[in-house]
Amino acid sequence: METVLSGIRSTGNLHLGNYFGAIKNFIKMQHEHRCFFFIADYHSLTTHPTPADLHQNVKQVLVEYLAAGIDPEIATLYIQSDVPEVAELYLLLGMNAYMGELERCTTFKEKARKQPDNINAGLLTYPVLMAADILIHKANKVPVGKDQEQHLEMARTFGNRFNRLYKADYFPEPYAFNFGSDLVKIPGLDGSTKMGKSEGEANAIYLADEPSVIRKKVMRAVTDSGPVEMNQVKPQPIENLFNIMKVVSSEDTVKHFDELYNKCEIRYGDMKKQLAEDIIGFTSPLRERIVEIGADNAYLSRVAKMGAEKARESASKTVKEVREIIGFKPF
Ligand code: TRP
Helix, strand or coil: CCCEEEEEEEECCEEEHHHHHCCCHHHHCCCEEEEEEEEEEHHCCCCCCCCCCCCHHHHHHHHHHHCCCCCCCCCCEEEECCCCHHHHHHHHCCCCHHHHHHHHHHHHHHHHHHHCCCHHHHHHHHHHHHHHHCCCCCCCEECHHHHHHHHHHHCCCCCCHHHHHHHCCCCCCEEEECHHHHCCCCCCCCCCCCCCCCHCCCHEECCCHHHHHHHHHHHHHCCCCCCCCCCCCCCHHHHHHHHHHHHCCCCCHHHHHHHHHCCCCCCCHHHHHHHHHEEEEEHHHHHHHHHHHHHHHHHHHHHHHHHHHHHHHCCCCCCCHHHHHHCCCCC
8 A cells, every 4th residue: 555645736726637637546546545635735825925815725625625526534635734743844854955956946946937026935945845745644656747746856855865864764755656547638628738727717627617607618619610521630629629528428429529520510519519518517516516515614624624633643653753863852
């Protein structure tokens, strides 16, 4: 059994790309491994020091993960700032993190360029906090995208350095984990190959989107003037619509429009109407769960408390051992 840990940004709602990408795998993994999922609210302050509504952002992420199927009884689902042990490990690891390596980090350089008036210490030590998140549960598998590889490498560096400096074989090496063939990539509605919020609002369908919004977004999806040759290769934007259809519609539906396309008889308007309805059919139960869970503050409070308790049990054990290894002793 592996220890899997995933840190979730506290901004941004879940879209279909997240759902069929990471989330579906999380839901499966929670039954197979020791899983920790947490909302990285401390980290959000490095770029948004005075968020308009930090609590609401965190709540929305928590609600959507629960609605999608993370089971808080099975996995440990918690909020980073509920586990102060993380801050202590961050402090201790920070003593052995060097200015030079932190400054060389690509994400630091990028963020420093984007917010030249707020190059705060937290931004520089972001990878140290992330290493603390991971090492505190001695996680060995961390599902992250390519953009986080360097942070993972730094977590290994800090863990190994700790082991070496204090002559202890303590922290295991965490490795990035991509789901390989289990990762279904959902394309965007704008013709790009990836659904994501950074590509603009109209590109992504959110689990919480109302049916009317979904219809509008799908009807506006990028297409072309239609096939001109029998069985011609589909250009990217058309291939995208078919690929989305493959995950939300029946096989017969996909086959039907595929045949029309191949015969040059397709009407994109009809296909989009069908696609929109099938997306709505898929997301509606999720949206209803989001609304339901979002209104149940007693439940959310119970979930957060249980998550914090489970996470702190694991975290406090690590911090206690780390303190002993470094040489802090009780009087
Ligand atoms: N840096 C991650 C991101 O931007 C979020 C994150 C914070 C994280 N701590 C983590 C991811 C620990 C994995 C493990 O997406």
